[in-house]
Amino acid sequence: MLRAVGAESLEALARVPEEVAVRAPISVPPALPETHVLERITALAARNSAQEYTSFLGAGAYRHYVPPVVTALAARGEFLTSYTPYQAEVSQGYLQAIYEWQTYIALLTGLDVANASVYDGATALAEGAIMAVNATGRRKILVSRGVHPNYRAVLGTYARGPELAVDELPYAADGTTDFSQLPAALAGREYAALVVQSPNFFGVIDPLPQAFIDLIRSSGTLVVGVTAEALALAALATPRSWGAEIAVGEGQSFGVALAYGGPYVGFIAATQEHLRRIPGRLVGKTLDKEGREAYVLTLQAREQHIRREKATSNICTNQAHCALIATIYLAALGKSGLKACASLNLRRAHELIERVAALPGFERRFGAHFFNEVVVRVPGRAADVLDHLERCKILGGVDLGRWYPELRDCILMAATELTTPAQIDRLVTALSHFGARAEGHAAIRE
Amino acid sequence: MSDQPVPLIFRSGGEGRANRYFEGGPEVGELLPHTLLREELPLPDNSELDVVRHFTRLSQRTIAIDSAFYPLGSCTMKYNPRVNEAAAALPALRDLHPFTPDAAAQGALAIMWELERALASLFGMAAFSLNPSAGAHAELAALLIAKAYFGERGETDRRAVIVPDTAHGTNPASAAMVGYKVVSLTSDERGRVDPRELAAAVGPTTAVCMMTNPNTLGLFEDRIVEIARIVHDAGGLMYYDGANANALMGIARPGDMGFDLMHLNLHKTFSIPHGGGGAGAGPIGVAPQLVDFLPTPVVVADMQEDGWRASDDRVFRLDFDRPRSIGPMRSFWSNFAHVVRALTYLYANGLEGLLRVSQLAVLNANYLRVALRDVLDMPYDEPCRHEFVASAQTLKREKGVRALDLAKALLDRGYHAPTIYFPLLVAEALMIEPTETESKETLDAFVKALREIVAVAESNPQAIRETPEETVVRRPDEARAARTPDLRWRAR
């Protein structure tokens, strides 16, 4: 081959000008034969101790049962190693799977159209807010403090580019958004969007109250409904039903591995009116030249590779494989499985808080209804309780003081269908020993 | 490929078909007030076997690297090693929650740190962030970093991003998202950035010059050091679009060329599977003066080093306390499963392996270029790097056969077509990137197929214009799809 291209050697062929050729020593891992590669990664992985712990962690990423059929189907080489379906004729399978994802998201959110997915819930919110800005021409956004703090932070990062202003609505005593200031805020007709999450970061079910829907509509502000725990969509009233014209959120709960934070899968859905503002890829159904049904990527003229600087977004990659996993999960569970899963989540979270709140010094912090996460007020600092629990090999939840200084005595705990009564027992026992730490650790670990 | 259409999943299933994954119990309606609940959940129940058949059949109607040669220029469709998948599937990594306290996640942090240190050394940057989810995401982060950097220095007039006309579409789109204005540079007759044009375009309003090297024509920007100096002298920053990094590993480093910011596409260069269009991972690298601006969180070791070393005796934590950072770009810390895959790939290759990857990528591309020289137009007929751009201009002019038609004809022969109509600079462009994982036999067979197609195009052009003939659908009506969008199934 070298002869065919007229080169003396690989080095000669690949040579670059002297002034940029690598000089300094490069240090990367040494090459290992494959047996040792897996051994090495396994050894690194073994430095994690979390897999031995009982976990009540939630806060935007949820531990759910993934039926092995989902993993097996998604691992098929055709799904794993294909590219974006730009050549529609040879990608009908993947295109159809994404069309099914788009349909599932539309059905779950109650909205008209959904795109082929975006990176995750936080960036979905940022893109959704930008849609509202483009739709209304306004440059301010009103966000509830009940929205996931990481999502709000990412919105802030994205808002810096086009210099958008972000204002916040506080939360009320019962854990829902305090909407009392809303009429005054809307009167100035300055907000492109009102962003509300339900269930919110505290696990509390927090839809926009029906009484405000007409007011919002007439003010010209768009409601952006956020969902971080997608499973909730299977049980709770849809974002559309409480006024959302744009629904965004995180689909990780639908079979996507926790994997220390990613890759996950964000969704964006909207009413028909906003169709042409939706960023990212869209799969559509059409006919081929012989009248057969065919799927294609469509409305691409709005995307970066064509519209360039006037694109709806710069987004290129979607999260196709994660969206596929979610689609398979939704197909495997079906309506019955999702309902059963949702009700189990609800029950376990209620059992959890009933038993924890029965302990002296511990109580449920917010009175509003919740889904599968609940905030526990502890005696003293949440950080201290969590440390104690960690020593008992329990990951008790997330210290809310990290983002809400006024809640530094509060832990956000999640329970899912994988949470067992025995695990709740261990948690309760450990908490009850919080005062007498030393004896507690020994007793729990037995 | 299976030509049996597969009915939508919504059209099948029914009562009694549910799979029993969970224990039964009271319904949600018995636990929450009805005003909070949805009225109905209009999703089908399908038995697990029917779900398996549905998705298996869909997979059989999808082309992939596993089944076909996929010479998509700019995408680096190399083999996705399965050992990477095994690594990512290790339960200790796969099931790790992002809010796991640092002390219980030392393995994951060690993996992130090792990858970051290796990338920094391999590409000549001071530090990387593994935060961004994709190349475009990283570009956005980079421009936000530039904006913050110039903001601190009071140079808020710097709002122009200089982009060659060969750039990827994400470059100008990202610039617009940051409130920057794009200034396009016309490439010279050699297909490269012309330093004189660049010198005329830079000035006190220049923020960033975004380029890739080799560029999207597959040509090495041999005057890159001069180009970087021109931009730096004007007070601007140089950004490297890492889409073409597969051409350079162990050979040249963007940091040495003068780039201050860069991104990588782990799903291109580092063998992460493309998965039908994502998820990707787009680490962003920076020069020393920009390290503090990286998105949060950053993995820090109790003792920092230059270059990679085994992490075994270090203690790690996630650092969120970075006052000059542009902030977070995403919900959590990184596309960690891909970080695992990339580190696995690094361990499997080592430096010699990566060097060989790049050298063979260059060899394979040149082999195809030389073999196809007399079959297609070569607008820039010189040694290329890992990809090259051919053109169907003559065929179009003389026979009315376009790049699109050649692409469709290739589909009939079981190949995925090359990238077409990009870069915009070349009419009827076909961008071909074989990658290093393809054998000589595969390349020879591809050349043969393309020769045959062109021969048919010359004697019977209509036949090629009517392709594909063998695929399960043929030339979907895209205008119709865009005019009357049907983006989802609806119940009657």
Added chain:
Amino acid sequence: MAQPAGLLFSREHEWVKFDGDVATVGISDYAQESLGDIVYVELPRVGSLLKQFGNAGVVESVKAVSDIFTPVGGEVVEVNESLEDEPAKVNRDPFGDGWLFKVKVSDPKERENLLSGEQYDAFLAEQSS
């Protein structure tokens, strides 16, 4: 190729026909040809005030989305609503049925900033060289 008589043109490939103080606006044949199959047209709202050469909407085809820059300023008095169902009219008859919108001209002197049919032809010839 000769442009239809009685029209003036802008460098952004729009045409305008004056009828008293009302001007009808559309895109040229060259524009519709370059865009390809038009799938969607976003028109300005009736009653909105446009400035000459300002943004007045968007024409979208499968392969591109192109801004419409109005060749005359004034108040929008009518839009071609039939384009919502039949955007392809713009391809079929760009100078006739494919008209986009009508404007009540605020400053007749703005005509001087426009090109005649011949000048537009010359402009096109220059572009392609």
